[in-house]
Amino acid sequence: xxxxxxxxxxxxxxxxxxxxxxxxxxxxxxxxxxxxxxxxxxxxxxxxxxxxxxxxxxxxxxxxxxxxxxxxxxxxxxxxxxxxxxxxxxxxxxxxxxxxxxxxxxxxxxxxxxxxxxxxxxxxxxxxxxxxxxxxxxxxxxxxxxxxxxxxxxxxxxxxxxxxxxxxxxxxxxxxxxxxxxxxxxxxxxxxxxxxxxxxxxxxxxxxxxxxxxxxxxxxxxxxxxxxxxxxxxxxxxxxxxxxxxxxxxxxxxxxxxxxxxxxxxxxxxxxxxxxxxxxxxxxxxxxxxxxxxxxxxxxxxxxxxxxxxxxxxxxxxxxxxxxxxxxxxxxxxxxxxxxxxxxxxxxxxxxxxxxxxxxxxxxxxxxxxxxxxxxxxxxxxxxxxxxxxxxxxxxxxxxxxxxxxxxxxxx
Amino acid sequence: xxxxxxxxxxxxxxxxxxxxxxxxxxxxxxxxxxxxxxxxxxxxxxxxxxxxxxxxxxxxxxxxxxxxxxxxxxxxxxxxxxxxxxxxxxxxxxxxxxxxxxxxxxxxxxxxxxxxxxxxxxxxxxxxxxxxxxxxxxxxxxxxxxxxxxxxxxxxxxxxxxxxxxxxxxxxxxxxxxxxxxxxxxxxxxxxxxxxxxxxxxxxxxxxxxxxxxxxxxxxxxxxxxxxxxxxxxxxxxxxxxxxxxxxxxxxxxxxxxxxxxxxxxxxxxxxxxxxxxxxxxxxxxxxxxxxxxxxxxxxxxxxxxxxxxxxxxxxxxxxxxxxxxxxxxxxxxxxxxxxxxxxxxxxxxxxxxxxxxxxxxxxxxxxxxxxxxxxxxxxxxxxxxxxxxxxxxxxxxxxxxxxxxxxxxxx
Numbered sequence: 001x002x003x004x005x006x007x008x009x010x011x012x013x014x015x016x017x018x019x020x021x022x023x024x025x026x027x028x029x030x031x032x033x034x035x036x037x038x039x040x041x042x043x044x045x046x047x048x049x050x051x052x053x054x055x056x057x058x059x060x061x062x063x064x065x066x067x068x069x070x071x072x073x074x075x076x077x078x079x080x081x082x083x084x085x086x087x088x089x090x091x092x093x094x095x096x097x098x099x100x101x102x103x104x105x106x107x108x109x110x111x112x113x114x115x116x117x118x119x120x121x122x123x124x125x126x127x128x129x130x131x132x133x134x135x136x137x138x139x140x141x142x143x144x145x146x147x148x149x150x151x152x153x154x155x156x157x158x159x160x161x162x163x164x165x166x167x168x169x170x171x172x173x174x175x176x177x178x179x180x181x182x183x184x185x186x187x188x189x190x191x192x193x194x195x196x197x198x199x200x201x202x203x204x205x206x207x208x209x210x211x212x213x214x215x216x217x218x219x220x221x222x223x224x225x226x227x228x229x230x231x232x233x234x235x236x237x238x239x240x241x242x243x244x245x246x247x248x249x250x251x252x253x254x255x256x257x258x259x260x261x262x263x264x265x266x267x268x269x270x271x272x273x274x275x276x277x278x279x280x281x282x283x284x285x286x287x288x289x290x291x292x293x294x295x296x297x298x299x300x301x302x303x304x305x306x307x308x309x310x311x312x313x314x315x316x317x318x319x320x321x322x323x324x325x326x327x328x329x330x331x332x333x334x335x336x337x338x339x340x341x342x343x344x345x346x347x348x349x350x351x352x353x354x355x356x357x358x359x360x361x362x363x364x365x366x367x368x369x370x371x372x373x374x375x376x377x378x379x380x381x382x383x384x385x386x387x388x389x390x391x392x393x394x395x396x397x398x399x400x401x402x403x404x405x406x407x408x409x410x411x412x
Numbered sequence: 413x414x415x416x417x418x419x420x421x422x423x424x425x426x427x428x429x430x431x432x433x434x435x436x437x438x439x440x441x442x443x444x445x446x447x448x449x450x451x452x453x454x455x456x457x458x459x460x461x462x463x464x465x466x467x468x469x470x471x472x473x474x475x476x477x478x479x480x481x482x483x484x485x486x487x488x489x490x491x492x493x494x495x496x497x498x499x500x501x502x503x504x505x506x507x508x509x510x511x512x513x514x515x516x517x518x519x520x521x522x523x524x525x526x527x528x529x530x531x532x533x534x535x536x537x538x539x540x541x542x543x544x545x546x547x548x549x550x551x552x553x554x555x556x557x558x559x560x561x562x563x564x565x566x567x568x569x570x571x572x573x574x575x576x577x578x579x580x581x582x583x584x585x586x587x588x589x590x591x592x593x594x595x596x597x598x599x600x601x602x603x604x605x606x607x608x609x610x611x612x613x614x615x616x617x618x619x620x621x622x623x624x625x626x627x628x629x630x631x632x633x634x635x636x637x638x639x640x641x642x643x644x645x646x647x648x649x650x651x652x653x654x655x656x657x658x659x660x661x662x663x664x665x666x667x668x669x670x671x672x673x674x675x676x677x678x679x680x681x682x683x684x685x686x687x688x689x690x691x692x693x694x695x696x697x698x699x700x701x702x703x704x705x706x707x708x709x710x711x712x713x714x715x716x717x718x719x720x721x722x723x724x725x726x727x728x729x730x731x732x733x734x735x736x737x738x739x740x741x742x743x744x745x746x747x748x749x750x751x752x753x754x755x756x757x758x759x760x761x762x763x764x765x766x767x768x769x770x771x772x773x774x775x776x777x778x779x780x781x782x783x784x785x786x787x788x789x790x791x792x793x794x795x796x797x798x799x800x801x802x803x804x805x806x807x808x809x810x811x812x813x814x815x816x817x818x819x820x821x822x823x824x
Contacts (some may be wrong), residue, residue, distance in 0.1 A: 013530050016585075016589050018587055023480070041557055044591075045590070045591045048591065072585065072588040073582050073585050073586065073588050074582075074585035074588075075589050078589060078590070078591060079589045079590055080590060080591065081590065128786050162811065163810075163811055166716055166813060167714075168816070169812060169813050170485050170486075170708065170710070170713040170714055170715060170716070170813070171427075171709050171713060173484065173485050173486035173713055173815065174486040174713035175709065177428050177486045177487045177490060177491045178457070178459060178490070178491055178492060179456075179457045179490060179491065179492065180493075184542050187715060196641065202810075202812065203812070206809070206810065206812055206813075229469065233677055237422070276685075276688070278756065291709065293708045293709060293710070294705075294706065295708075295709075295710075296703070296705045296706075297586045297587065297705060298579055298582070298583065298705070298707075298710070299597075299701065300586065301582040301583060301585055301586035302579075302582060304578055304582070304716075304717060305716060307497065307811065309497075311472065330690045363595060385810060387812075388812070389810070389811045390811060391808070397618070398614075398618065398797055398800075398801070399581070399719065399801045399802060399803065400460075400574075400576065400577055400578060400581060400615070400618055400800070401581050401618075403579060403581070403620065405586065
């Protein structure tokens with residue numbers, strides 16, 4: 001293995017999470033301490049910052065502020081949703097990246113993101129190999145969607161799951177307070193995979209969660225949905241439902257989009273999301289008091305409810321990326337392996353090939369979804385419960401969050 | 413003062429809060445220990461439980477579970493929105509209440525709620541006086557809306573304010589993560605008073621909150637709103653807005669309702685709330701990426717973010733109600749008086765006449781709102797900041813909330 005010496009870049013990409021900065025801190029902290037890393041740069045807005053040569057010199061930051069990254073939601077360096085070209089079609093970006101890498105003697109590149117980001121990371125890694133520029137590239141996973149291939153779970157999922165389960169438990173208390181009954185539809189993120197929506201089952205397992213849960217892994221049937229809700233409402237006087245934003249009909253059409261044309265032939269913009277749409281449909285069928293609640297951005301930035309396990313694992317993923325890269329390994333993504341011994345959960349890192357990870361989606365196993373397609377089975381709860389454990393001691397100021405304040409000094 | 417001896421009833425009414433059960437626990441705990449109180453009953457669904465003679469015997473509950481009420485959101489005894497008649501028009505309900513009071517020898521009646529509940533409490537108090545039935549009646553305040561007359565603030569407001577400020581700070585981080593800009597409209601509860609929406613200014617004061625805040629105390633002007641948002645978005649590349657659900661035009665029409673007819677002459681149900689509506693209007697004017705977020709029920713049941721100050725004061729209000737009632741006082745609501753000494757906040761209880769409190773609304777003082785009508789001044793932050801202080805040690809199970817489980821044994 002080569003003993004590369006040079007500077008490193010950490011970039012963040014895709015939708016943020018409550019703990020993506022904990023991973024970035026894992027990279028930054030380990031890299032600043034590593035004798036083979038001469039300088040540590042943070043790219044502004046991910047790969048776009050590399051292309052624009054806008055790199056922050058992380059050694060200029062106050063170490064105490066850097067440590068606050070563990071508790072600061074969203075991507076502190078800035079994120080992007082930049083789709084990099086196929087290098088065989090257009091290698092302009094890659095040439096520019098190589099130019100910037102050479103300029104700053106970048107020998108380590110860490111990219112912190114989800115599926116699309118791992119694709120970017122993979123393409124850059126392969127390009128550098130092709131042109132013979134020595135640079136160890138390592139993907140650092142993050143996604144609330146929990147849909148990355150080959151890893152037991154993804155940093156960010158656990159905290160979002162904890163937010164969702166806690167919020168569902170609280171709404172459950174609220175939504176049954178009157179004797180007049182109510183139906184509540186909670187819309188949860190997840191366009192293609194139902195992991196986050198399944199997390200509502202953690203609330204149900206505590207005796208205070210949704211009666212019905214619908215994920216995109218199973219085709220949605222509006223008539224069956226309405227019948228399910230009506231039946232439970234009539235039985236119990238209340239009904240709570242969790243739905244993925246990505247539920248779709250058997251023909252693949254998203255429910256959120258398909259219904260627009262079905263219910264409104266006048267071309268009016270349909271305001272509000274899926275929760276409002278389903279709440280309206282349920283109201284028509286039951287006449288009940290109905291409320292649609294969209295957890296929206298709150299579920300992915302609710303760092304005040306972060307799982308300590310998630311924070312620690314996210315940091316560990318970033319640190320492992322640096323350790324492996326500086327040990328000479330490249331072209332990998334850090335993943336997690338779950339170890340259960342005597343009912344005790346621990347987690348260790350492993351390495352996955354970037355090529356395998358890029359653009360492969362992992363969905364909720366069908367055997368964790370009930371036969372009716374309207375509920376989540378205990379196997380999922382067993383899987384998710386260890387991930388949400390532990391309460392961090394949150395830094396506060398005035399009893400409000402104290403987030404990291406970075407100086408963001410641009411490298412010359 | 414008479415030394416009344418007899419049983420007591422505690423009822424909860426109106427929309428729940430994160431800490432209304434802390435007040436109920438204050439009543440229950442103090443009453444169970446009070447030698448003049450022979451039995452402690454919890455009314456199921458407020459006054460409806462009295463009318464139906466459905467009273468829970470609180471002495472049957474496990475004391476440890478009762479104490480968990482301090483951390484359990486929503487009304488544990490069940491709530492109602494029952495409008496009691498004017499006794500001069502129809503005294504049926506009052507006769508029935510008197511009958512139930514006599515049956516159980518009820519000599520203390522505590523009613524835990526907001527404006528409408530204090531009206532109910534007041535009417536019952538006056539009726540009992542009129543018919544000469546000795547019963548000391550005491551209102552225990554609660555409302556996230558913070559709009560009760562004569563009290564410095566209301567139990568429940570502080571925790572909702574803390575939830576709103578924290579969530580705004582988190583969304584602020586998330587909503588500016590890309591370099592492409594975004595406008596975010598957060599809809600906050602408050603039909604007639606802007607206290608809760610003003611709480612978003614606590615986030616702004618921390619450097620991470622809305623650029624613009626609109627409350628119902630000032631008439632809303634759509635053109636000016638759109639111009640405000642456009643200007644800030646063009647200046648900063650991002651814009652975050654907080655709006656009360658109750659903002660209205662100069663003619664008094666709620667924006668959420670008025671726009672339905674204006675934009676849709678076909679009688680289609682307008683799905684989604686005000687946030688979606690304003691987000692749509694902003695999108696049309698700016699072309700920006702826009703997101704509407706409704707904090708919905710989450711803000712009033714988010715007990716995991718409760719203010720310790722609020723929990724303690726809510727308990728204190730319930731306890732004070734029992735102490736005063738058993739000392740012979742009746743026909744009052746417990747209120748709060750703020751004491752600031754050397755910059756130190758403390759709070760003590762005081763008593764207000766139920767007649768004065770019933771149906772009087774307290775609004776945000778106009779001098780706390782900026783001249784433009786789109787921002788909240790530091791005087792409000794000074795007022796609200798002491799109220800949100802302190803983090804409770806939340807009881808958890810599996811790192812999720814552990815709410816009180818009551819047996820709810822019906823009294824015979």
